[in-house]
Amino acid sequence: MNFIDGGVCAANGFLANGIHCGIRKNKQKKDLALIYSEKPASAAAVYTINAVKGAPLKVTKKHLQNGIAQAVICNSGNANTCNANGIEIAEEMSAITAKELNISSDDIVVASTGVIGQPLNIEPIAAGIPKLAKSLGKNSVGAAEAIMTTDTKIKEIAVEFKIGDKICKMGGIAKGSGMIHPDMATMLVFITTDCAISPNMLQKALSGDVNETFNMLSIDGDTSTNDMVTVLANGMAQNEEITEDGTAFNVFMKALNTLTVHLCRSIAADGEGATKMLECKVSNAETKETAKIVAKSVVCSSLLKAAMFGADANWGRVLCAIGYSKANVDVDKIDVAFKSKAGSILVCKNGAGIDFSEEVAKTVLSEEEIEILVDLNSGVEESTAWGCDLTYDYVRINGDYRT
Amino acid sequence: MNFIDGGVCAANGFLANGIHCGIRKNKQKKDLALIYSEKPASAAAVYTINAVKGAPLKVTKKHLQNGIAQAVICNSGNANTCNANGIEIAEEMSAITAKELNISSDDIVVASTGVIGQPLNIEPIAAGIPKLAKSLGKNSVGAAEAIMTTDTKIKEIAVEFKIGDKICKMGGIAKGSGMIHPDMATMLVFITTDCAISPNMLQKALSGDVNETFNMLSIDGDTSTNDMVTVLANGMAQNEEITEDGTAFNVFMKALNTLTVHLCRSIAADGEGATKMLECKVSNAETKETAKIVAKSVVCSSLLKAAMFGADANWGRVLCAIGYSKANVDVDKIDVAFKSKAGSILVCKNGAGIDFSEEVAKTVLSEEEIEILVDLNSGVEESTAWGCDLTYDYVRINGDYRT
Numbered sequence: 001m002n003f004i005d006g007g008v009c010a011a012n013g014f015l016a017n018g019i020h021c022g023i024r025k026n027k028q029k030k031d032l033a034l035i036y037s038e039k040p041a042s043a044a045a046v047y048t049i050n051a052v053k054g055a056p057l058k059v060t061k062k063h064l065q066n067g068i069a070q071a072v073i074c075n076s077g078n079a080n081t082c083n084a085n086g087i088e089i090a091e092e093m094s095a096i097t098a099k100e101l102n103i104s105s106d107d108i109v110v111a112s113t114g115v116i117g118q119p120l121n122i123e124p125i126a127a128g129i130p131k132l133a134k135s136l137g138k139n140s141v142g143a144a145e146a147i148m149t150t151d152t153k154i155k156e157i158a159v160e161f162k163i164g165d166k167i168c169k170m171g172g173i174a175k176g177s178g179m180i181h182p183d184m185a186t187m188l189v190f191i192t193t194d195c196a197i198s199p200n201m202l203q204k205a206l207s208g209d210v211n212e213t214f215n216m217l218s219i220d221g222d223t224s225t226n227d228m229v230t231v232l233a234n235g236m237a238q239n240e241e242i243t244e245d246g247t248a249f250n251v252f253m254k255a256l257n258t259l260t261v262h263l264c265r266s267i268a269a270d271g272e273g274a275t276k277m278l279e280c281k282v283s284n285a286e287t288k289e290t291a292k293i294v295a296k297s298v299v300c301s302s303l304l305k306a307a308m309f310g311a312d313a314n315w316g317r318v319l320c321a322i323g324y325s326k327a328n329v330d331v332d333k334i335d336v337a338f339k340s341k342a343g344s345i346l347v348c349k350n351g352a353g354i355d356f357s358e359e360v361a362k363t364v365l366s367e368e369e370i371e372i373l374v375d376l377n378s379g380v381e382e383s384t385a386w387g388c389d390l391t392y393d394y395v396r397i398n399g400d401y402r403t
Numbered sequence: 404m405n406f407i408d409g410g411v412c413a414a415n416g417f418l419a420n421g422i423h424c425g426i427r428k429n430k431q432k433k434d435l436a437l438i439y440s441e442k443p444a445s446a447a448a449v450y451t452i453n454a455v456k457g458a459p460l461k462v463t464k465k466h467l468q469n470g471i472a473q474a475v476i477c478n479s480g481n482a483n484t485c486n487a488n489g490i491e492i493a494e495e496m497s498a499i500t501a502k503e504l505n506i507s508s509d510d511i512v513v514a515s516t517g518v519i520g521q522p523l524n525i526e527p528i529a530a531g532i533p534k535l536a537k538s539l540g541k542n543s544v545g546a547a548e549a550i551m552t553t554d555t556k557i558k559e560i561a562v563e564f565k566i567g568d569k570i571c572k573m574g575g576i577a578k579g580s581g582m583i584h585p586d587m588a589t590m591l592v593f594i595t596t597d598c599a600i601s602p603n604m605l606q607k608a609l610s611g612d613v614n615e616t617f618n619m620l621s622i623d624g625d626t627s628t629n630d631m632v633t634v635l636a637n638g639m640a641q642n643e644e645i646t647e648d649g650t651a652f653n654v655f656m657k658a659l660n661t662l663t664v665h666l667c668r669s670i671a672a673d674g675e676g677a678t679k680m681l682e683c684k685v686s687n688a689e690t691k692e693t694a695k696i697v698a699k700s701v702v703c704s705s706l707l708k709a710a711m712f713g714a715d716a717n718w719g720r721v722l723c724a725i726g727y728s729k730a731n732v733d734v735d736k737i738d739v740a741f742k743s744k745a746g747s748i749l750v751c752k753n754g755a756g757i758d759f760s761e762e763v764a765k766t767v768l769s770e771e772e773i774e775i776l777v778d779l780n781s782g783v784e785e786s787t788a789w790g791c792d793l794t795y796d797y798v799r800i801n802g803d804y805r806t
Binding site for chain 1 (some may be wrong): 455456462482485487519570625628656704706709712722724725726727730732734751755756795797798799802
């Protein structure tokens with residue numbers, strides 16, 4: 001598995017771009033993204049479990065009923081959620097895009113991200129889509145920029161893998177910085193691949209993967225109304241189509257997982273206000289479920305997140321978060337260590353504190369990527385969750401996001 | 404029901420005080436509290452559900468098996484949790500207290516609050532208890548001060564009520580500012596009453612009440628390892644002992660609830676770094692459970708808490724938090740309003756935004772106590788939850804709490 005350049009345009013037959021159409025006031029910020037496949041593609045998606053669902057998600061779900069899509073249109077700056085005419089607007093975005101690309105409106109994935117409950121004006125979008133369609137090229141960065149909200153960095157990645165004797169490529173872009181605590185799905189992630197795979201197997205791959213990746217990510221405990229991950233697979237790598245479990249499907253899953261873990265880490269590192277990426281690795285759990293519950297509870301603890309901001313090796317907060325997670329663990333067997341590129345340090349053994357150098361701990365915790373290693377010493381299962389520290393800037397960003 | 408002075412010493416036969424014994428470095432801060440009843444009292448308690456439990460809670464649970472207690476000893480500055488010799492230390496605290504008061508060690512409630520996983524030295528406590536016992540008086544404030552950690556205000560309250568022709572009194576003190584997201588129990592709350600009530604009915608009253616009060620309170624989503632609420636009832640009001648359901652029990656429940664709601668509001672208002680107390684009132688829910696889930700989800704949302712800090716009427720975050728709460732609600736029926744002593748303003752009707760004056764909203768949200776009114780328009784049940792805003796100071800306090 002090799003990392004390659006090109007993001008969502010790395011795979012054969014995919015074009016993309018992003019422009020500023022006028023939803024956002026700041027003209028320097030792109031706000032409309034388009035991804036297009038030269039051929040109709042197998043399509044799969046997972047959506048937020050939030051009962052308040054963005055109108056675009058409802059429209060996309062309808063469009064993907066047949067497992068086929070050919071383009072993605074996405075605006076930022078407005079979530080098109082809790083608006084009386086939201087469905088109408090999302091359908092109109094699809095229709096205009098379909099007309100410009102000369103494809104069926106049912107083959108459009110439509111998405112929106114931004115403030116909830118502000119009326120969305122279709123006019124700048126209607127005027128922007130034709131311009132955007134004409135500008136399509138191998139411009140994944142343009143699309144990645146146009147879906148950003150409070151993100152400070154674009155999130156893009158691509159890999160290359162082999163199915164039989166065919167080289168396949170897969171790439172993705174993501175946005176997400178706040179309101180991130182996915183459950184069954186997450187933020188906005190668009191993945192493209194030229195691998196041939198049936199819609200059913202594509203959905204199976206995606207649904208299985210998100211449980212180990214995006215659903216193990218939390219910035220602030222708030223599950224968004226507009227989270228969605230979609231994969232388009234256009235088959236242009238000319239491999240034998242994957243239609244069942246087996247070696248080829250496993251290779252595909254591995255490629256997908258490489259991509260999604262990378263995007264999870266990128267999103268965690270760029271969490272609103274974050275100065276540090278946290279990765280909690282739970283090992284030797286009795287069950288997979290226990291490992292997952294523990295890992296996620298640790299990265300979600302506001303107290304631990306604030307301690308990590310202060311580079312304070314307050315391991316008691318790790319134990320506390322494990323304790324209230326309701327996971328079935330033997331507290332007296334738990335070891336905790338902190339690790340970063342500056343080194344690693346054991347701070348808790350068998351559920352109780354041990355002597356350790358506060359100075360070394362401070363050095364370890366002053367890096368930008370921190371691993372929190374939790375050994376449950378009770379089995380062989382493991383899991384990883386991602387998050388970030390809680391900082392003054394998270395409060396600043398969210399104290400005046402809307403006004 | 405009248406509010407009266409005196410806190411935990413308001414009821415007949417209760418004495419209390421607090422001193423600095425030396426657990427905390429700052430000599431201005433009291434760190435050891437004692438509450439004593441002249442007669443053995445019916446005793447009830449509820450404890451944290453955190454699987455990592457403070458040693459003092461385990462010892463207290465054992466001591467309260469017979470439903471009788473006569474004194475409470477509590478230190479701040481160290482949680483005596485995740486320490487290898489924690490149980491031993493807690494038993495020793497009980498034994499020394501019992502000896503000084505000339506009562507049975509089994510009749511002692513022992514509690515600790517502070518940092519988790521730091522060894523606790525018994526010496527300053529052993530030296531402090533005799534001094535503290537000698538200083539006992541009608542000094543509820545001294546005890547309330549000695550149990551504070553990051554609290555900025557003491558939390559104390561008392562009420563007077565009538566059972567038959569007897570005047571009964573009930574008072575309480577509480578500590579709690581961070582690591583607050585109670586589940587079955589909460590923080591440290593000590594309640595005393597001279598009402599005569601059997602241990603069984605006392606436990607029934609307390610267990611029922613906490614589900615509507617402390618369990619509906621969240622500062623930061625972190626359920627502590629040392630949360631506990633205890634009530635001592637020494638019967639010195641000479642009312643006919645309450646031994647079953649009925650009018651007298653209902654009066655007692657009402658008094659208890661008046662006290663606990665007051666303490667919940669005090670704790671929320673003094674949440675770590677808080678500038679505002681949030682009270683989410685959910686009305687017209689189909690079931691009580693739905694109302695509770697919705698109310699708690701709203702006050703727990705980091706994004707809404709930050710918006711309240713910024714006095715930003717970002718009601719989309721209220722809808723979002725309701726949406727991911729997994730409560731069974733009809734989103735299209737939800738109305739949301741903000742209210743404070745400056746006025747009230749409707750911001751969302753039938754799940755969608757309505758035109759409202761941003762200026763008025765800003766004025767409403769600039770007060771220190773904010774009500775978030777959620778009308779589900781689907782039934783007759785209601786519930787209230789309490790929390791606070793998320794501020795820079797929460798991050799500051801928790802970025803360097805331990806070091």
